[in-house]
Amino acid sequence: MQFEVNRADFYDTRAVTISTTSTPTETSPNELQLGQIRLTVERFALTTNNITYAVAGEMLDYWGFFPADEPGADGKRWGRIPAMGLGSVAESAHPDIAVGGRYFGFYPMATDVVIDATPYGNAFRDVGAHRAEHAATYTAFRDVTADVMFRPEQADEYLLLWGVFMTSFLVDDYLADNNFLDATQTLVTSASSKTSICLAQCLAQRDDHRCIGLTSERNRVFVENLGLYDEILTYDEVDQLDPTMTSTLVDIAGSASVQSAVHTHFSDALKVSLTVGATHWQESGGGVTLPGPTPEFFFAPGQSAKRAGDWGQSELDARIARSFHRLSDTTDQWLTVEHRTGPDGVESVYRSLLDGDAEPDTGYVVTMHENPPS
Template identity: 45%
Template sequence: MYFEIDRTSHANWQWNETPPELKDGDVALDLEAFAFTANNISYAVAGDMLDYWGFFPANAPWGRVPVMGYGRVVESRNADIEVGGRYFGFYPMTDRHIVAAENSSSGFRDIAPYRANHASVYRSFDLQPSEASAEPDTDHRTLLLRGLFITSWLVDDFLADSDMFGANQVLITSASSKTSIALAHSLRRRGQTTAVGLTSERNRAFVEGLGLYDAVVLYDDLDALDHRAPSVIVDMAGNQTLKADLHARLADLRYSCSVGATHRENLDDAGEIAAPAPEFFFAPTQIQKRSQEWGAEILNERMGAALEEFVADAERWMTVAVSAGRDAVAELYMSTLAGEVSPAVGQIGVLTAAE
């Protein structure tokens, strides 16, 4: 069964009972658990622009939102891939997923024709320890934070590689989102610039309590910003009105980077935005660059060590909540879509009997 949403109206959803068909070369994986955050809503918002809907095609007008999860091979018609292996990768929200698989050094990759134009990182399934961690919360925190942390780590690396564009402050919108928190963590670890978190009054105490931002400014108090300082914007919100306001206020804006879309209600074009024009950050491009410069092994070692540190730190500010079964997963989706989930909660979905 697949959880599908209406691509034209994201509040509409359905369960598709079409049974998956296993062919020669395929593997079938039971999805044991998956993470669901505001990032996944961003995938739906940018589904057409970035072809997230093309990851797991569905009949129009329906779409299948990609999620990061752990799946276990329960049937294999591929001589190179054994039953029982546990893999991390992108999945649809489902109980069982079929992959046209090709063996790789880290596990296997999806070689279905409709995946041909997608970056390798989006098609890879990485072999994991056969059993989940003895501490389920640690396993779940890693699942929740791995993908979004890597994105933020790469943003930080990109900015540092560009000498922060000469800026001494980085303004991060949607400061309570986990992707923003991960970026603040990376910036603080690097110590090259200050991180200013922009947030709402509702989330102010949480953001300040993280201790990761050098300053926290409310959306309705933007006059408190140092508007003369050389600045970079990293926009996780996708709020076009806010972005236009920031561009107009900042006298020395060096670079504007668009990453996410947590503010769904304000995504429409707000008209002309003062220079510099915002540029969309595409993580696979930075991965490819560093893989060529450092080698994939060194890149993975550096990202892995940084992720481990961030996951350990997250224990102090994030509580894991597991939603098991159809009804709970549908509620998980709707509450995230509505922006009703506390930033202090990390949500895991389960559609099999594995947990």
């Protein structure tokens, strides 16, 4: 069972039962080919980050992670939004990958998936032909029993935060690596989102650099109670900031009006404008020349590869682990996990995120199984 989205209309969804092998045979459409493994998708996090994957699906080929038949029999271009989840190997036709292991990685919103696998570290990578152009960050699966960042008692929090934390850690590191472009403060939009919270936690460790959270009036109290931002303003209060203060913008909202307001207010005092998310995807724009720097999409795997070269992969992993554990030690103060099951449960959460109705203190962990595997 797969949850699919119409790539031309994100509100048009369906749950379908299809073959989960990438190379089915005529006699046995679900038979694994040599080198393939079948993973049962236990559960996955569903957040506004997944909406960003859909919005950026064409530009960054998120639709290519687990491609659907294109077009479908109904003439529509269906897509499968990737999600960060946990799965276990239910069947293996790879001599070096055993049945039973439990792995974290990108999965489709599905009950199971078949991938072409090859060992990678203590786990494996998806090496299907359609993944050839994707960064290793997106194709690697992690054995959670050997992952220093995984705490079994916080498995749901790991699913909800690990992926967005990685992006936030690398945004913070990119800015610091470039001395914040000589800026003295960073503005973070969608300050209540999990990506922004992770970024604010990282920025809070930087001496002599201010972090300004921009949010809606609805979420202002929640953001204030986090205690992570030096200053918190609503989107219509941007003009209260000192326009001469050298600044950087990390745009996680993806709202054209908010981006324009910041660029217009700061103009040349804005040193860099990084686009990271699209929590306000319905307000996105484009094609308009803005004052100040040209907005650029932040590509996390590029900074990850740079730091792996600078420090070595083990040191990079250790630094990320220390920072992530500092965040996860606080989640009981601001995050409530809710679970949903089956296609209807997945769709209800997906629609609330699409509409921007989800509460900022709630994280959804969902499964396509009506009766989730233990």
